[in-house]
Amino acid sequence: MLHRDHPWIGRDVEDTVTGKRGTLRAIAPEGDKRPQIVAWLQPHGGGTEWTTDPGALADPAPITSDTLPTP
Template identity: 60%
Template sequence: MKTTDLQHRDHPWLGRTVEDTATGRRGRLRAVAPDGEEPTPVAWLLPEGGGREWTTPLSRLANPEPITPDNSP
């Protein structure tokens, strides 16, 4: 992974809707970055249709939506 501003990291699924296997929820992968003081980056997900963002370990991401011109990295 490549580090960008604010300790954010690149990920091939950024901008795509993915499944959080820890919760079974789907959300748009908005960022890969540390959460607070924890140094390990996590996935920051926004619920489909909006709402409160949540985090999950990167290892819990699965089933990304297919790449389209609207969500191409």
Template identity: 65%
Template sequence: MSLFHSDHPWIGWDVEDGVTGRRGILRAIAPDGDSLRPAAWLLPHGGGIEWTTDPAALANPVPPVPDARPAP
């Protein structure tokens, strides 16, 4: 993967950040800033500002729900 991104089985899933108790969509496992240490990047439901947490703090994953809209 590029830009030091790592694979993770929960990318795109709704996960809990065990540090803050917040839930969000796991967008990436990648460095935060100048450190090469990986961080989990989470996006709040409905959009907003991403936040980072330790990947080990991810818990209670919920798989994405398929788009139920009819095809155009």
């Protein structure tokens, strides 16, 4: 599926474009004719995912023993 590895997948991050925080779910292509690599984020408590430029990700939540990312 062309997903990319990223050390923040599964962590709470800030999208500096929108100012929103969400869980980074994937770094993957979006689009049919000329796919762009985007970051897929899910809002806290569920809801509609949104995409942003991977370069817009910032301020990841620290990893603690009870917030380990899932493999």
